[in-house]
Amino acid sequence: MKPTPVLVMQDICKSFPGVKALTDARLRLFPGEVHALMGQNGAGKSTLIKVLTGVESPDSGQILLKDQPIRPESVDDAQKLGISTVFQEVNLCPNLSVAENIFIGRFPMRGLAIDWKAIERDARKALLALNIDIDVTRTLSEFPVAIQQMVAIARALSTEAQVLILDEPTSSLDEDEVERLFDALRELKRKGIAILFVTHFLDQTYAISDRITVLRNGEFIGEYPAAELGRLELINTMVGRDIDEAGQAAKSASSADRPTDRPFISVQGLGAAGRMHPIDLDIYQGQVLGLGGLLGSGRTETARMLFGIDRAESGTIAIDGAPVRLNSPRKAVRQGIAFCPEDRKTEGIVADLSIRENIILALQARRGIFRYLPKRVQTAMADEYIKQLGIRTPDAEKPIGQLSGGNQQKALLARWLATEPKMLILDEPTRGIDIAAKLEIMDLVKTQCRKGLAILFISSEMSEVLRVSDRIAVLRDRQKVGEIDGKAADEQSVFRMIAGAEA
Amino acid sequence: MNLAGTINTRTLPLLVTSVLFALLFGFGSVSYDNFFSVQVFLNLLIDNAFVAVVAIGMTFVILTGGIDLSVGSIVALTTMVTAALVEQQHWSIWVVVPLVLAIGSLFGLLMGSLIHYFRMQPFIVTLGGMFLARGLCYVISIDSIAITDPTYAAISEYRISFGEEAFLSVSAIISLLTLALAIFLAQYTRFGRTVYAIGGNERSALLMGLPVGRTKILVYTLSGFCSALGGVLVTFYMLSGYGLHALGLEMDAIAAAVIGGTLLTGGVGYVAGSLVGVMILGVIQSLIAFDGSLSSWWTRIAIGVLLCAFCLMQRLLEQGGSNLGAIFSYWKKPAEGSAPAR
Numbered sequence: 001m002k003p004t005p006v007l008v009m010q011d012i013c014k015s016f017p018g019v020k021a022l023t024d025a026r027l028r029l030f031p032g033e034v035h036a037l038m039g040q041n042g043a044g045k046s047t048l049i050k051v052l053t054g055v056e057s058p059d060s061g062q063i064l065l066k067d068q069p070i071r072p073e074s075v076d077d078a079q080k081l082g083i084s085t086v087f088q089e090v091n092l093c094p095n096l097s098v099a100e101n102i103f104i105g106r107f108p109m110r111g112l113a114i115d116w117k118a119i120e121r122d123a124r125k126a127l128l129a130l131n132i133d134i135d136v137t138r139t140l141s142e143f144p145v146a147i148q149q150m151v152a153i154a155r156a157l158s159t160e161a162q163v164l165i166l167d168e169p170t171s172s173l174d175e176d177e178v179e180r181l182f183d184a185l186r187e188l189k190r191k192g193i194a195i196l197f198v199t200h201f202l203d204q205t206y207a208i209s210d211r212i213t214v215l216r217n218g219e220f221i222g223e224y225p226a227a228e229l230g231r232l233e234l235i236n237t238m239v240g241r242d243i244d245e246a247g248q249a250a251k252s253a254s255s256a257d258r259p260t261d262r263p264f265i266s267v268q269g270l271g272a273a274g275r276m277h278p279i280d281l282d283i284y285q286g287q288v289l290g291l292g293g294l295l296g297s298g299r300t301e302t303a304r305m306l307f308g309i310d311r312a313e314s315g316t317i318a319i320d321g322a323p324v325r326l327n328s329p330r331k332a333v334r335q336g337i338a339f340c341p342e343d344r345k346t347e348g349i350v351a352d353l354s355i356r357e358n359i360i361l362a363l364q365a366r367r368g369i370f371r372y373l374p375k376r377v378q379t380a381m382a383d384e385y386i387k388q389l390g391i392r393t394p395d396a397e398k399p400i401g402q403l404s405g406g407n408q409q410k411a412l413l414a415r416w417l418a419t420e421p422k423m424l425i426l427d428e429p430t431r432g433i434d435i436a437a438k439l440e441i442m443d444l445v446k447t448q449c450r451k452g453l454a455i456l457f458i459s460s461e462m463s464e465v466l467r468v469s470d471r472i473a474v475l476r477d478r479q480k481v482g483e484i485d486g487k488a489a490d491e492q493s494v495f496r497m498i499a500g501a502e503a
Numbered sequence: 504m505n506l507a508g509t510i511n512t513r514t515l516p517l518l519v520t521s522v523l524f525a526l527l528f529g530f531g532s533v534s535y536d537n538f539f540s541v542q543v544f545l546n547l548l549i550d551n552a553f554v555a556v557v558a559i560g561m562t563f564v565i566l567t568g569g570i571d572l573s574v575g576s577i578v579a580l581t582t583m584v585t586a587a588l589v590e591q592q593h594w595s596i597w598v599v600v601p602l603v604l605a606i607g608s609l610f611g612l613l614m615g616s617l618i619h620y621f622r623m624q625p626f627i628v629t630l631g632g633m634f635l636a637r638g639l640c641y642v643i644s645i646d647s648i649a650i651t652d653p654t655y656a657a658i659s660e661y662r663i664s665f666g667e668e669a670f671l672s673v674s675a676i677i678s679l680l681t682l683a684l685a686i687f688l689a690q691y692t693r694f695g696r697t698v699y700a701i702g703g704n705e706r707s708a709l710l711m712g713l714p715v716g717r718t719k720i721l722v723y724t725l726s727g728f729c730s731a732l733g734g735v736l737v738t739f740y741m742l743s744g745y746g747l748h749a750l751g752l753e754m755d756a757i758a759a760a761v762i763g764g765t766l767l768t769g770g771v772g773y774v775a776g777s778l779v780g781v782m783i784l785g786v787i788q789s790l791i792a793f794d795g796s797l798s799s800w801w802t803r804i805a806i807g808v809l810l811c812a813f814c815l816m817q818r819l820l821e822q823g824g825s826n827l828g829a830i831f832s833y834w835k836k837p838a839e840g841s842a843p844a845r
Contacts (some may be wrong), residue, residue: 075710079712087710091704091710091711092699092711093699093703093704093708094703094704094770094771095513095699095704095771096699096700100696103712104696104697104711105695105713112690112691112692113692114693114696116691139513348836348839422841449836
């Protein structure tokens with residue numbers, strides 16, 4: 001009954017220096033289906049797509065398009081074969097017209113000149129096929145991202161694509177826009193196009209997908225009809241059972257439930273369209289609040305709004321009961337908030353400066369350039385933190401870029417501790433560092449918390465969140481779905497909450 | 504297409520520039536006797552023909568997000584090579600002109616290749632080209648060489664009349680032809696649209712399979728060609744070759760392009776705007792000349808103020824422009840029924 005697949009990827013292996021990104025990965029796409037490709041960060045989704053679109057060539061394995069083996073060498077090549085891709089960021093030219101963006105590179109010509117009439121007519125037709133009626137002569141940048149995304153899809157389809165790959169197309173869209181996109185996808189399904197849909201959003205996966213392929217650690221875990229795979233099952237399949245065994249056991253007998261009656265910071269309905277649904281959070285001094293959720297659930301978005309990096313569009317923040325507006329990191333710092341960002345290398349350390357200079361940076365910024373810290377004080381302070389946090393280095397003058405990831409992270413911690421903050425936001429502090437360093441960092445978090453700091457802890461390792469948190473706010477698809485006591489919770493209870501009522 | 508649809512953040516700077524030109528010209532007409540005449544207007548074209556041609560080449564470079572500082576020096580070098588060959592070697596104009604155009608293009612091609620293949624900054628590469636070409640002038644001669652060749656003199660004096668008292672020079676006609684060709688190139692050829700795409704987002708242009716490298720090299724070649732052509736027009740205008748000709752012309756060309764609505768970051772602008780930009784620079788000069796009491800340096804002051812004002816306007820438009828899109832309703836299917844309750 002079922003038709004034959006239009007595209008089959010078999011036993012795809014791909015290694016990068018030091019990493020095995022894909023091991024015998026498999027994928028089947030049938031005409032007229034939306035197929036979700038799911039997996040945690042680093043599961044191999046993007047590598048698989050890169051192999052399919054010719055960005056990377058596989059070490060072994062084969063790709064069959066309509067039973068014919070293919071080996072695309074470039075995005076262009078894949079497109080000529082009928083495999084079109086819409087990448088996460090819109091890869092169009094914002095300064096050109098909508099019509100031009102759809103046809104540039106293959107303009108119809110009339111004599112020596114470009115046939116603009118034909119381009120506009122065909123562009124309008126291509127967009128109408130996606131149920132979009134816009135003035136195609138207008139500049140692309142005048143339209144919201146959702147429309148730009150649709151224009152990118154129209155461009156991808158204008159090459160007679162049989163397979164359409166959408167790499168996280170919804171990550172910058174709001175609900176309405178996602179719904180429009182899905183309408184268009186359903187239309188494409190009817191026309192028999194096979195759509196591969198990569199997303200982190202569970203709701204969206206179930207709203208549009210017919211089947212789901214799950215990857216984990218570069219391996220094919222399974223291919224399931226979406227209707228037969230429950231949410232909890234899906235999460236368990238994605239996360240796997242190989243949970244950090246140390247995580248549960250070492251949970252410390254933590255501080256008292258609520259050391260102060262009033263939260264240090266109280267957040268009500270903080271949100272921004274397209275980024276985060278309104279969220280309520282209370283963070284107490286002497287407590288660690290963990291943010292639990294899958295990738296893309298809104299953890300980092302929440303942290304960035306709290307620190308004033310991204311402007312919240314709604315909601316209120318009160319610190320010690322007094323309302324405040326945190327619309328810039330400077331204001332947040334003045335309120336005693338410190339933030340260690342997710343991307344240590346680009347947003348955290350200044351690689352060429354010494355450890356001392358990196359540690360002193362935030363404090364000096366807070367004091368202002370006219371109240372220069374004498375070098376003697378700086379050195380004393382740096383040495384103090386090197387000792388206190390156990391940063392392994394011969395001396396404080398070594399460039400921080402030469403330290404290991406774990407020690408860099410500790411130095412960043414020191415940078416913010418030096419400003420004597422009241423609250424510390426840690427976004428993925430344990431990412432990319434070895435297990436021993438992870439444990440050290442987590443211990444440091446607990447120590448600082450006992451000293452009375454309020455801490456917001458973010459990690460994609462659920463076991464780590466469970467290990468350090470007194471309470472856990474659980475996020476799903478950019479909204480808070482619940483809050484549980486960190487001591488009572490285990491992974492299954494958090495996952496059940498993420499999966500929601502349907503599980 | 505209605506009027507409101509035609510005027511948007513892209514075309515508004517050009518419109519403002521044109522209106523400003525009309526205002527300045529009108530101001531001159533009211534303030535000074537004999538200012539309001541067809542010939543004063545045409546003289547702007549005649550006196551600034553070489554600036555216009557150079558600015559046209561510059562516009563293509565800026566549209567890709569690059570810059571070409573070498574144009575003034577290439578103009579000077581062209582006049583020097585021309586004067587030396589025509590006066591000292593007695594070569595024919597029909598050999599010399601194609602030769603200097605080829606030299607200018609080659610100069611641009613080399614700079615473009617350096618910029619593309621070695622990923623060097625256009626600013627530095629063309630700054631080097633600027634010093635090099637200017638220096639080469641003095642290798643030929645440190646003095647001005649007058650051109651006495653009868654063909655040059657004839658072309659220089661030739662006037663194409665329109666009606667009774669209006670006329671254009673050969674140079675002005677050449678610059679108008681160049682403009683027409685440049686507009687066609689920019690709007691109706693793959694090369695031109697690739698230039699815009701590169702300026703809009705070079706990475707996207709690459710991912711869309713456009714010939715980014717080739718186009719970038721060609722753009723500098725085109726600018727080199729336009730500079731050499733501008734140099735030829737200078738020899739018609741000045742009848743001499745001199746290493747100090749066209750000093751600072753690159754800055755006038757950049758100013759004309761920016762005042763004409765071209766964004767220095769690339770991707771936005773019109774070639775025709777640069778001609779209007781040149782005409783504005785010209786009309787300011789004329790106003791000051793007609794006034795007679797002001798130093799000619801007031802031209803610079805006026806240009807400086809204008810330039811800042813235009814950059815400010817573009818920035819404000821850009822910020823306002825991002826909100827424009829939200830105003831228009833664009834979906835064919837209104838979200839009836841399917842609209843989620845909020």
